[in-house]
Amino acid sequence: MDHLGRVVIPASMRRVLGIGDGDELEVRLDGEVLRMRKPREACAFCGTREDLTEVLEHPVCWSCVAAVRARGREGR
Template identity: 30%
Template structure:
Protein backbone atom coordinates (compact mmCIF):
# COMPACT_ATOMS: atom_id res chain seq x y z
CA UNK A 1 0.00 0.00 0.00
CA UNK A 2 1.51 3.31 -1.09
CA UNK A 3 1.02 6.30 1.23
CA UNK A 4 -0.48 9.37 -0.41
CA UNK A 5 1.32 11.79 1.92
CA UNK A 6 -1.95 13.48 2.88
CA UNK A 7 -3.32 13.76 6.42
CA UNK A 8 -6.97 14.64 7.08
CA UNK A 9 -8.87 14.90 10.36
CA UNK A 10 -12.13 13.07 10.95
CA UNK A 11 -14.93 15.57 11.65
CA UNK A 12 -17.53 15.26 14.41
CA UNK A 13 -19.81 13.25 12.11
CA UNK A 14 -17.04 10.77 11.24
CA UNK A 15 -16.38 12.19 7.77
CA UNK A 16 -13.13 12.83 5.98
CA UNK A 17 -12.55 14.78 2.77
CA UNK A 18 -10.61 13.10 -0.02
CA UNK A 19 -8.29 15.65 -1.61
CA UNK A 20 -9.25 16.80 -5.10
CA UNK A 21 -5.95 15.50 -6.50
CA UNK A 22 -6.79 11.96 -5.32
CA UNK A 23 -10.40 12.14 -6.56
CA UNK A 24 -9.13 13.31 -9.94
CA UNK A 25 -6.39 10.66 -10.12
CA UNK A 26 -8.85 7.85 -9.33
CA UNK A 27 -11.75 9.27 -11.38
CA UNK A 28 -14.03 9.74 -8.37
CA UNK A 29 -16.91 12.19 -8.70
CA UNK A 30 -19.45 13.57 -6.26
CA UNK A 31 -22.09 10.94 -5.57
CA UNK A 32 -19.96 7.97 -6.68
CA UNK A 33 -20.38 4.95 -4.39
CA UNK A 34 -17.33 3.92 -2.33
CA UNK A 35 -16.82 0.51 -0.75
CA UNK A 36 -15.12 0.27 2.66
CA UNK A 37 -12.94 -2.73 3.58
CA UNK A 38 -11.04 -3.51 6.76
CA UNK A 39 -7.79 -5.44 6.50
CA UNK A 40 -6.05 -5.90 9.84
CA UNK A 41 -5.75 -2.40 11.26
CA UNK A 42 -6.14 -0.72 7.85
CA UNK A 43 -9.29 0.89 6.45
CA UNK A 44 -9.37 0.65 2.65
CA UNK A 45 -11.60 2.74 0.40
CA UNK A 46 -12.34 1.59 -3.16
CA UNK A 47 -14.61 2.85 -5.88
CA UNK A 48 -17.60 0.52 -5.81
CA UNK A 49 -17.83 -1.86 -8.73
CA UNK A 50 -20.91 -4.10 -8.81
CA UNK A 51 -20.40 -7.87 -8.74
CA UNK A 52 -22.66 -10.67 -9.93
CA UNK A 53 -24.77 -12.00 -7.04
CA UNK A 54 -24.20 -15.59 -8.22
CA UNK A 55 -20.54 -15.88 -9.21
CA UNK A 56 -18.96 -12.61 -8.04
CA UNK A 57 -17.73 -11.66 -11.52
CA UNK A 58 -17.33 -7.97 -12.37
CA UNK A 59 -17.43 -8.59 -16.14
CA UNK A 60 -20.49 -7.54 -18.16
CA UNK A 61 -22.53 -6.87 -15.01
CA UNK A 62 -26.11 -5.69 -15.53
CA UNK A 63 -28.73 -4.42 -13.11
CA UNK A 64 -31.81 -6.67 -12.93
CA UNK A 65 -34.53 -5.91 -10.36
CA UNK A 66 -32.05 -4.22 -7.99
CA UNK A 67 -29.59 -7.12 -8.26
CA UNK A 68 -26.45 -7.41 -10.36
CA UNK A 69 -26.00 -10.31 -12.76
CA UNK A 70 -23.17 -11.02 -15.20
CA UNK A 71 -23.73 -12.01 -18.81
CA UNK A 72 -22.47 -15.56 -18.23
CA UNK A 73 -24.95 -16.21 -15.40
CA UNK A 74 -27.80 -14.68 -17.41
CA UNK A 75 -26.95 -17.01 -20.30
CA UNK A 76 -26.74 -19.99 -17.96
CA UNK A 77 -30.16 -19.19 -16.51
CA UNK A 78 -31.60 -18.84 -20.03
CA UNK A 79 -30.32 -22.33 -20.86
CA UNK A 80 -32.08 -23.73 -17.79
CA UNK A 81 -35.42 -22.52 -19.17
CA UNK A 82 -34.91 -24.42 -22.45
Protein backbone atom coordinates in the same frame (compact mmCIF):
# COMPACT_ATOMS: atom_id res chain seq x y z
CA MET B 1 -10.60 14.18 10.13
CA ASP B 2 -13.33 16.40 11.58
CA HIS B 3 -15.23 15.92 14.86
CA LEU B 4 -17.82 13.70 13.10
CA GLY B 5 -15.14 11.36 11.74
CA ARG B 6 -15.44 12.65 8.19
CA VAL B 7 -12.38 12.71 5.98
CA VAL B 8 -11.63 14.55 2.76
CA ILE B 9 -10.35 12.52 -0.19
CA PRO B 10 -7.98 14.75 -2.17
CA ALA B 11 -9.31 15.87 -5.55
CA SER B 12 -6.38 14.25 -7.38
CA MET B 13 -7.30 10.84 -5.88
CA ARG B 14 -11.00 11.35 -6.67
CA ARG B 15 -10.04 12.03 -10.27
CA VAL B 16 -7.94 8.86 -10.48
CA LEU B 17 -10.84 6.79 -9.08
CA GLY B 18 -13.40 8.55 -11.23
CA ILE B 19 -15.62 9.28 -8.23
CA GLY B 20 -17.62 12.40 -7.47
CA ASP B 21 -20.35 13.96 -5.38
CA GLY B 22 -22.95 11.37 -4.30
CA ASP B 23 -20.95 8.28 -5.35
CA GLU B 24 -20.77 5.33 -2.95
CA LEU B 25 -17.51 4.00 -1.57
CA GLU B 26 -16.80 0.59 -0.06
CA VAL B 27 -15.06 0.98 3.32
CA ARG B 28 -13.25 -1.97 4.86
CA LEU B 29 -11.08 -2.41 7.91
CA ASP B 30 -8.12 -4.66 7.14
CA GLY B 31 -6.25 -5.10 10.43
CA GLU B 32 -5.21 -1.54 11.25
CA VAL B 33 -5.60 -0.35 7.66
CA LEU B 34 -8.77 1.39 6.55
CA ARG B 35 -9.40 0.67 2.89
CA MET B 36 -11.78 2.65 0.73
CA ARG B 37 -12.59 1.73 -2.84
CA LYS B 38 -14.99 2.47 -5.61
CA PRO B 39 -17.50 -0.42 -5.54
CA ARG B 40 -17.09 -2.75 -8.47
CA GLU B 41 -20.12 -3.25 -10.65
CA ALA B 42 -22.31 -6.28 -9.90
CA CYS B 43 -24.12 -8.71 -12.20
CA ALA B 44 -27.65 -7.45 -12.95
CA PHE B 45 -29.04 -10.99 -12.40
CA CYS B 46 -27.16 -12.63 -9.51
CA GLY B 47 -25.22 -9.75 -7.96
CA THR B 48 -21.76 -11.30 -8.19
CA ARG B 49 -18.84 -8.95 -8.75
CA GLU B 50 -16.67 -11.60 -10.43
CA ASP B 51 -16.20 -12.39 -14.09
CA LEU B 52 -18.35 -9.59 -15.53
CA THR B 53 -19.06 -8.60 -19.09
CA GLU B 54 -21.55 -6.12 -20.44
CA VAL B 55 -24.92 -6.82 -22.11
CA LEU B 56 -26.87 -3.84 -23.47
CA GLU B 57 -24.77 -1.59 -21.19
CA HIS B 58 -25.61 -3.62 -18.04
CA PRO B 59 -22.99 -5.63 -16.13
CA VAL B 60 -23.75 -9.37 -16.34
CA CYS B 61 -21.55 -12.28 -15.23
CA TRP B 62 -20.56 -14.99 -17.69
CA SER B 63 -22.51 -17.71 -15.79
CA CYS B 64 -25.72 -15.71 -16.21
CA VAL B 65 -24.87 -15.09 -19.88
CA ALA B 66 -24.52 -18.88 -20.27
CA ALA B 67 -27.80 -19.48 -18.38
CA VAL B 68 -29.67 -17.02 -20.59
CA ARG B 69 -28.16 -18.60 -23.72
CA ALA B 70 -29.21 -22.09 -22.54
CA ARG B 71 -32.76 -20.86 -21.98
CA GLY B 72 -32.84 -19.36 -25.45
CA ARG B 73 -31.94 -22.75 -26.96
CA GLU B 74 -34.61 -24.58 -24.90
CA GLY B 75 -37.29 -22.23 -26.16
CA ARG B 76 -36.67 -23.05 -29.79
